[in-house]
Amino acid sequence: MAVASDFVVVSNRLPVDRTDDETEPWRRSPGGLVTAVDPVMRRNAGAWVGWPGQPDVTVEPFDFDGLRLVPVTLSRDDVQLYYEGFSNDTIWPLYHDVIAAPTYHRAWWDAYVRVNRRFAEAASEVAADNATVWVHDYQLQLVPQMLRELRPDVTIGYFHHIPFPAYGIYAQLPWRKQVLEGLLGADVIGFQRVADAGNFARAVRRQLGYDTKAGSIAVPTADGGTRTAIAKAYPISIDASVYEELARRPDIRARAAEIRESLGNPKAILLGVDRLDYTKGIGHRLKAYGELLTDGRLSVHDVTLVQVASPSRERVQTYMQLRDEIELAVGRINGDADELGTTAIQYLHHSYPREEMVALYLAADVMLVTALRDGMNLVAKEYVASRVDGGGALVLSEFTGAADELTQAISVNPHDIAGLKDAIMQAIEMPQKERDRRMRALRRRVRENDVARWSQRFLTDLDSARRSRS
Numbered sequence: 001m002a003v004a005s006d007f008v009v010v011s012n013r014l015p016v017d018r019t020d021d022e023t024e025p026w027r028r029s030p031g032g033l034v035t036a037v038d039p040v041m042r043r044n045a046g047a048w049v050g051w052p053g054q055p056d057v058t059v060e061p062f063d064f065d066g067l068r069l070v071p072v073t074l075s076r077d078d079v080q081l082y083y084e085g086f087s088n089d090t091i092w093p094l095y096h097d098v099i100a101a102p103t104y105h106r107a108w109w110d111a112y113v114r115v116n117r118r119f120a121e122a123a124s125e126v127a128a129d130n131a132t133v134w135v136h137d138y139q140l141q142l143v144p145q146m147l148r149e150l151r152p153d154v155t156i157g158y159f160h161h162i163p164f165p166a167y168g169i170y171a172q173l174p175w176r177k178q179v180l181e182g183l184l185g186a187d188v189i190g191f192q193r194v195a196d197a198g199n200f201a202r203a204v205r206r207q208l209g210y211d212t213k214a215g216s217i218a219v220p221t222a223d224g225g226t227r228t229a230i231a232k233a234y235p236i237s238i239d240a241s242v243y244e245e246l247a248r249r250p251d252i253r254a255r256a257a258e259i260r261e262s263l264g265n266p267k268a269i270l271l272g273v274d275r276l277d278y279t280k281g282i283g284h285r286l287k288a289y290g291e292l293l294t295d296g297r298l299s300v301h302d303v304t305l306v307q308v309a310s311p312s313r314e315r316v317q318t319y320m321q322l323r324d325e326i327e328l329a330v331g332r333i334n335g336d337a338d339e340l341g342t343t344a345i346q347y348l349h350h351s352y353p354r355e356e357m358v359a360l361y362l363a364a365d366v367m368l369v370t371a372l373r374d375g376m377n378l379v380a381k382e383y384v385a386s387r388v389d390g391g392g393a394l395v396l397s398e399f400t401g402a403a404d405e406l407t408q409a410i411s412v413n414p415h416d417i418a419g420l421k422d423a424i425m426q427a428i429e430m431p432q433k434e435r436d437r438r439m440r441a442l443r444r445r446v447r448e449n450d451v452a453r454w455s456q457r458f459l460t461d462l463d464s465a466r467r468s469r470s
C-alpha cells in the first residue's frame with residue numbers, strides 16, 4: 001500500500017507521460033494544473049492519482065521529481081467507453097451547449113461509474129486521516145460522492161474546468177440526478193464563471209429540490225440533517241511570470257523575428273492556437289477571414305493567418321470529421337486567395353514546445369480566440385502575458401470564461417460572421433495608442449489573477465470547509 005498523504009490531487013491524467021527510454025521511463029507533461037498545485041503538493045507531501053495515459057499499463061505508486069504518483073489502470077475498453085465515449089462524446093458536447101450532438105449510451109455510463117469508482121478507491125487508499133482531496137474535471141464527477149462514502153473523514157474539493165450548461169440543456173442527460181449527487185459529495189465545487197456556478201445551483205434545485213442560497217447548498221445527510229456544499233466561481237489562470245520570462249529571452253525574441261521574416265514580413269500576422277476541437281470556433285474564424293479576402297478588405301500581400309491546430313482526440317468520430325472540414329476550408333481559402341510566394345493561411349496540425357508558442361505569440365499582431373463555448377481559454381491569457389513589449393491585440397469570444405476578466409479585449413460573438421469580420425478589421429487597424437492602453441489593462445489583469453492566486457482562493461475555501469467540519 002502507498003504511503004498516506006495529507007493532500008491528494010485526483011485527475012484523469014497523471015502529470016507525466018511514459019517514454020520509450022528504459023533509464024528514464026517517465027517525463028513530466030507540461031500543464032497548467034501541475035504548475036498550479038505543485039507548491040501545495042510539495043508543502044504537504046502530496047500525492048497525485050491519475051491514469052498514466054496508456055491502456056493496460058499497471059504500475060505501482062512511485063515517486064517522481066518530488067511528487068508521489070499513484071497510477072490508475074485503464075483497460076483498452078475503459079479508455080473507449082469511459083474516456084472517449086462518456087467523457088468526450090457525451091459530457092463534453094452536452095456541457096459545451098450541444099455544439100455537437102451528445103451521444104447517450106448506457107454501456108458508456110456503466111463504464112463511467114466503474115472507472116470513477118476505481119479512481120475514488122485509489123484516492124481513498126492513499127489519503128491520510130482527515131486529508132484534503134482535490135478532484136479535477138468532468139471525467140470524474142462521481143468521485144466526490146464515492147470518496148465521501150469510503151472516507152467520511154476527508155475534505156473534498158472538486159474543480160470543473162469546462163462550462164456547466166444551462167438547465168434546459170443539462171436536463172437532457174439521462175443520468176442527470178446521479179451526476180449532481182456525485183458532485184455534491186464535495187465540500188467545495190469550483191467553476192470557471194459565476195454563470196456556471198449559477199447553472200449548477202439551478203440544476204440542483206430543479207432535480208434534487210435542495211435549498212441553495214448564494215452559493216451554499218444544503219445537502220441532506222444520512223442522519224436526517226444537512227451539510228453545506230459551496231458552489232462558487234474560481235476563474236483559473238496561468239503562471240504569467242513563466243510566459244513573461246520566456247518572452248524576454250533573446251533567443252525567443254529572435255525566433256519571433258525569424259517567424260515574421262519567414263512569412264514575408266506581412267503588415268499583419270493573425271494567429272489562432274487551439275486544440276483541434278469543435279468548441280474552439282476555428283471554422284467560424286476561417287469563414288470570416290476567407291470572406292475578408294474575397295471582399296477585398298484584406299489582401300494576401302498584407303496579411304497571413306497562422307493557425308496552429310494541435311491534434312486532439314483523434315479516435316473520436318466527431319473529431320475526425322472536424323479535421324476534414326477544417327482542412328477542406330483551409331484548402332479552399334488558400335486555393336482561392338494564394339498567389340505564388342504568398343499564402344493566406346499557414347495551417348499547422350502539430351504540437352509545439354512552449355518556447356515556440358511564445359515566439360508565435362510575440363510574432364502575432366492579432367490573436368484570434370473565437371471559441372463557441374470555452375470554460376476559460378488559457379491561450380488568451382498566455383498571449384497577453386507574453387506581450388511584454390506591450391504590443392498585440394486580442395479578439396476574444398464572449399463565450400469564453402476569459403471574457404469575464406479580459407474586458408479590454410475586442411469582444412466578439414463568433415456566430416455573427418459580419419461582426420467577427422469587423423472585429424478582425426478593428427484589431428488590424430487599431431491605432432497604436434489604443435492598442436497599448438488595452439494591452440496594459442489586459443496584462444495587469446492576468447498578472448493580478450495568476451494561477452497561484454487561483455489555487456490559493458480555492459484551497460482557502462476548502463480549508464475553511466475542513467475547519468467547520470471538525
Ligand code: GDG
Pocket residue numbers: 032161162236273274275308310350351352353354357374375376377378379380382
Ligand atoms: C480546458 C478547458 C480551460 C495548445 N496547443 C499547444 C499547446 N497548447 C496549450 C495552450 C494552453 C492549453 O494547451 C490549452 O488550454 P485552453 O484553456 O486554451 O483549452 P483546453 O485544452 O480546452 O482546456 C478550457 C482549461 O481546461 C483550463 O481549465 O481554460 O476552457 O476546455 O495552455 O498553450 N501547448 C504547447 N504546444 C501546442 O501545440 N506547448
